[in-house]
Amino acid sequence: MQRPTGITILAIVYLLGGCCDLVMSCFAMAVGDRLLEDTETSVDVTPALAPYLPLRGSLVFWIALCGTGASLFKLCAGAGLWSLQPWGWRLALLRATLKLVSHLMAAVQGAITPSGILGVLVNGAVLVYLSRPRVRLALAGAPVASLMTAR
Numbered sequence: 344m345q346r347p348t349g350i351t352i353l354a355i356v357y358l359l360g361g362c363c364d365l366v367m368s369c370f371a372m373a374v375g376d377r378l379l380e381d382t383e384t385s386v387d388v389t390p391a392l393a394p395y396l397p398l399r400g401s402l403v404f405w406i407a408l409c410g411t412g413a414s415l416f417k418l419c420a421g422a423g424l425w426s427l428q429p430w431g432w433r434l435a436l437l438r439a440t441l442k443l444v445s446h447l448m449a450a451v452q453g454a455i456t457p458s459g460i461l462g463v464l465v466n467g468a469v470l471v472y473l474s475r476p477r478v479r480l481a482l483a484g485a486p487v488a489s490l491m492t493a494r
Contacts, residue, residue, distance in 0.1 A: 357421030375403030
């Protein structure tokens, strides 16, 4: 079966976004390591803040490490969509669901931003698109002829 255009677009967006996120996460890990080094050699620090400075770099590193995991998840979803694998559909569905839930939780807490509203709309649209029968059929992992005769 030919890959639907929407799947192609979604796969490209996931792959490019995953690559950019991965680069940014690696950069943040490097910056976190640099902050940690700077705090160890800093002499112009208020004594009250001195015990907390090493945590600053360490925290950035761990947050960036979580971001690296999320970007690898996004890359895997994009690769699965590109190759029309059933696990690609599941990963993309899970990713869109998690993003939608996180944006909705921010809205409930009153911390939604205009980009969060856009995120709700985009991830909602991705969920609706991935639930369409033609898209599910394309990502079923079985030959189309066998799926058509099974109905």
